[in-house]
Amino acid sequence: MPELVLFQEANRQLVICNACRYCEGYCAVFRAIEVRRTFAEGDVLYLSNLCHDCRACYYACMYSDPHEFAINIPQIMSDVRVASYKRWSWPAFFARSFTDRWLGIALALFVAALVVVLGTVLVSPTQMFASHRGPGAFYHVIPYLAMVIPAITLFFYGVTIWLAASVRFWREQGNAPTRPMSIRAVTQAVGDALSLRNLAGGGAGCSYPEEKPSSVRRVYHSFVSWGFLAALTSTTLAAIYQDLFGWLPPYSLSSAPVIFGSAGGVAMIIGTAGLAWYKIKSDPAPGGAGAARLDLVFLATLGSVSLSGMLTLALRGTPAMGSLLTIHLGLVAAMFVSAPYGKFVHFLYRSLALVKYHIEQNQLH
Numbered sequence: 001m002p003e004l005v006l007f008q009e010a011n012r013q014l015v016i017c018n019a020c021r022y023c024e025g026y027c028a029v030f031r032a033i034e035v036r037r038t039f040a041e042g043d044v045l046y047l048s049n050l051c052h053d054c055r056a057c058y059y060a061c062m063y064s065d066p067h068e069f070a071i072n073i074p075q076i077m078s079d080v081r082v083a084s085y086k087r088w089s090w091p092a093f094f095a096r097s098f099t100d101r102w103l104g105i106a107l108a109l110f111v112a113a114l115v116v117v118l119g120t121v122l123v124s125p126t127q128m129f130a131s132h133r134g135p136g137a138f139y140h141v142i143p144y145l146a147m148v149i150p151a152i153t154l155f156f157y158g159v160t161i162w163l164a165a166s167v168r169f170w171r172e173q174g175n176a177p178t179r180p181m182s183i184r185a186v187t188q189a190v191g192d193a194l195s196l197r198n199l200a201g202g203g204a205g206c207s208y209p210e211e212k213p214s215s216v217r218r219v220y221h222s223f224v225s226w227g228f229l230a231a232l233t234s235t236t237l238a239a240i241y242q243d244l245f246g247w248l249p250p251y252s253l254s255s256a257p258v259i260f261g262s263a264g265g266v267a268m269i270i271g272t273a274g275l276a277w278y279k280i281k282s283d284p285a286p287g288g289a290g291a292a293r294l295d296l297v298f299l300a301t302l303g304s305v306s307l308s309g310m311l312t313l314a315l316r317g318t319p320a321m322g323s324l325l326t327i328h329l330g331l332v333a334a335m336f337v338s339a340p341y342g343k344f345v346h347f348l349y350r351s352l353a354l355v356k357y358h359i360e361q362n363q364l365h
């Protein structure tokens, strides 16, 4: 659907919802709708990123298809959300991966394959397939700088694009709050993001993958988000161990980096597999065009990174460690490269939308 038509259609549906207000108890979106009379492009962009696709409003709606109003809020919010990802990303060629079915996949596969091929060509078979043990064992296969320099470069590339995107989100969100960002609003938004409160669908849970509400999707999503935070903690602790104390990896199974990394890895494997399964069997009617592909690519990438990481940990004392580590690093590189051009960005925009929501609500109460 062309963007102009998309925003007009979103405006039409939101105006009807604002008159109806039946769904106001379900989520923050409806409470944000109620403080507006019109829905300009910026408002629609903001609301779309506040929607968590719980689908409670779709199954509750008496004006959905075949009614002539044909209300389908999760679908229109999903379509606008994907358009917002593309609009705020940079450069335009890679931003096309949000709507181009194969570009994002090709980009991730290319980077993963490039790292694996380089590893295979540059590391001698003797080093690659030998058993390496003791401090610095991983660096006998891939030298430390060969791991760290590309990782830091990709990290700062992603952060720069996300910062620019955050500025654009804040400028284009429409009806900017009159109060500035406050610690209180940020704290409330962080609380919502960590607890995934908006996936509660008004209390009974998401109507996902089908009409019957359940909390299972929220649980899977929590596994992914908390697992990711645990893995991030593990990487940070490992960096402190190595660069501050001079303790080289691999670390013992009872060390803090391994405990956090293992817990995070297992949680992400369960969470990504569960969410992917739910996505595949979900009702397509309230789904947006292209959103399922973005979700599945993201879940497959994160799940493969977690699985390859856990395998590397489990088999680190064997001759398989070299090839598993190379594959793991290739998948990590693919994840970093595709982070600004895939579903990963929803974390950024949802968090910003929650901050804006709490600024607005704090003004009112």
Ligand code: SF4
Pocket (backbone or CB within 6 Å): 016, 017, 018, 020, 021, 022, 023, 024, 057, 058, 060, 061, 062, 063, 064, 071, 073
């Ligand atoms: S989704 Fe349907 S029932 Fe809910 S507020 Fe909108 S029009 Fe009313």
Ligand code: SF4
Pocket (backbone or CB within 6 Å): 023, 026, 027, 028, 029, 030, 050, 051, 052, 053, 054, 055, 056, 057, 058, 073, 074, 077, 198, 201
């Ligand atoms: S799908 Fe869920 S989160 Fe989105 S508007 Fe409807 S009730 Fe709110």
